[in-house]
Amino acid sequence: MANGMTRVLHILDHSLPLQSGYTFRTRAILKAQDGLGHAVRGLTGLRHTAPLTGVEPEIHDDLPFYRTPGKPSGPPGLSEWQEIGAIARRIEAAAREWRPEVLHAHSPALGGLAAVRAGRRLGLPVVYEIRAFWEDAAVGNGTGNEGSLRYRLTRALENEVVRGAEAVVTICDGLRGDLVARGFPAEKITVMPNGVDLALFGQPLARDADFARSLGLGDGPVIGFLGSFYPYEGLDDLIAAMPMILARQPDARLLLVGGGPAEAELRAAAAASSAAHAIHFIGRVPHHEVDRYYALVDVVCYPRKAMRLTDLVTPLKPLEAMAQGKLVAASSVGGHRELIADGMTGTLFPPDDPAGLAAAMADLLEDREMWPARRTVARAFVERAHDWSRNAVRYDSVYQTLLTRKQAISGSAA
CATH class of the missing domain: 3.40.50.2000 (Glycogen Phosphorylase B;)
Structure with missing residues (x-):
């Protein structure tokens, strides 16, 4: 050396x-x-x-x-x-x-x-x-x-x-x-x-309203998940929560970008839901296009299920979302609690609980006045501790x- x-x-x-x-x-x-x-x-x-x-x-x-x-x-x-x-x-x-x-x-x-x-x-x-x-x-x-x-x-x-x-x-x-x-x-x-490599994720794109409308998202608010569709990610709970979210936020939309082993079951659950019109699957997209979809999302949601994997391991995606200036909501499994301070850098809700997820998400979507401050605090956290x-x-x-x-x-x- x-x-x-x-x-x-x-x-x-x-x-x-x-x-x-x-x-x-x-x-x-x-x-x-x-x-x-x-x-x-x-x-x-x-x-x-x-x-x-x-x-x-x-x-x-x-x-x-x-x-x-x-x-x-x-x-x-x-x-x-x-x-x-x-x-x-x-x-x-x-x-x-x-x-x-x-x-x-x-x-x-x-x-x-x-x-x-x-x-x-x-x-x-x-x-x-x-x-x-x-x-x-x-x-x-x-x-x-x-x-x-x-x-x-x-x-x-x-x-x-x-x-x-x-x-x-x-x-x-x-x-x-x-x-x-x-x-x-x-x-x-x-x-x-x-x-997070802030050279890649640190400069979020502006929301493209025409692109959002072409995907059926309207003016939102938009809840998003961008990643792999594994069973432990809990996306079935997010889909199950959507009718309850719509009861309080009728214009809310769910954007699911990615794919994986659970995709077929998730699509079937969405099709059978009373909120089917508000759930939009995009499929996998090239990595260089991910920023374009992040720009459409107001809140990125990570409803991971409670198990050894999710309690022990911290995921990367919430940090990328914070770097992109997005609000973050996640289940309160151990890996998320290590990254997210509830009410400061993100919102935590109980895992394996669609009703709890829906209540937390609807509260977050209704409290728009605090969004700018939450985004600023979360971005500063990434810059300080996770760059x-x-x-x-x-x-x-x-x-x-x-x-x-x-x-x-x-x-x-x-």
């Missing part, structure tokens, strides 16, 4: 050009670290599904990424073991070429285990960053069951990475607290909260501690 610059190789499940909350956080981290003077590259495992270009490293948005060729194959257990080996070998090859000083692996655990294995062979410190517990994410997505064999094995692999890494990072206090409760030392775990250009500095102390420790060990060995 020289002149404050560190060479960091980030090990990732997937990356740009794929678009997801995972890739957007990765992009923000790498861009911010690059802006601070660090040299950064990414390396993806076998789960990255974009076609390989044949050029190494691939460049996307001026960021370089190494790829691990191949696809997962074979029976469960053996397939994952082979996958870890393939990623570890790719890390070693990239490290011999590029000479990183730190391996920074991001969940899930397969990449983390590969980084720990490669780090030991290379003599490089490993930072492991947990964005969510993937066994809980599988439950939330409807692809897993809490307490199942797969759930327990995924949790055991995560524990193995946490033990093997020199430092651990989580995106929120909920995840950190859960690891400490498992017996891991608190001093090993640092919180790097979700952030990636500031948050990324927190990694520096973690890297510096590990490199100083490595130098001390090397010196004593000499």
Whole structure:
């Protein structure tokens, strides 16, 4: 490490050009670290599904990424073991070429285990960053069951990475607290909260009234959700609340932008609702067009259901909405409470309760005089505590501690 610059190789499940909350956080981290003077590259495992270009490293948005060729194959257990080996070998090859000083692996655990294995062979410190517990994410997505064999094995692999890494990072206090409760030392775990790249989300567009009318939104007010339609997001509760919201706000409209596993059921529920005329599905839109739809929305609503995933993990979307100058309303699950101060930066309502959601939303829509102040306070909160250009500095102390420790060990060995 020289002149404050560190060479960091980030090990990732997937990356740009794929678009997801995972890739957007990765992009923000790498861009911010690059802006601070660090040299950064990414390396993806076998789960990255974009076609390989044949050029190494691939460049996307001026960021370089190494790829691990191949696809997962074979029976469960053996397939994952082979996958870890393939990623570890790719890390070693990239490290011999590029000479990183730190391996920074991001969940899930397969990449983390590969980084720990490669780090030991290379003599490089490993930072492991947990964005969510993937066994809980599988439950939330409807692809897993809490307490199942797969759930327990995924949790055991995560524990193995946490033990093997020199430092651990989580995106929120909920995840950190859960690891400490498992017996891991608190001093090993640092919180790097979700952030917003204000260069991307900090300049909201003006509302296009003609565009709003073309979508059937009229003059509003407009409640919006922009994101993935997973069961745990609770959009069924929002749809169920719409008739009660219309009883107090007849001109209110609901704009749903995105798609996902729960989409078919949500569309059916909306079609059967007495508020069907006020619920508008847009489908997925390119990321560069999201701002245009944000501009149509007065209140962005996040009615997440209560479960381990939502209680432990802070989402990124409410921060993006605050940066866009939007009012935010959300269920009072743990992940939301860590981000939103009720009555100050947003409105909280009880989870899994359409009537409670409707009452809170109607109250918010009726109290328009406080909207400008709420938006100002929320935007200032993002700038102060969740701007990636500031948050990324927190990694520096973690890297510096590990490199100083490595130098001390090397010196004593000499």
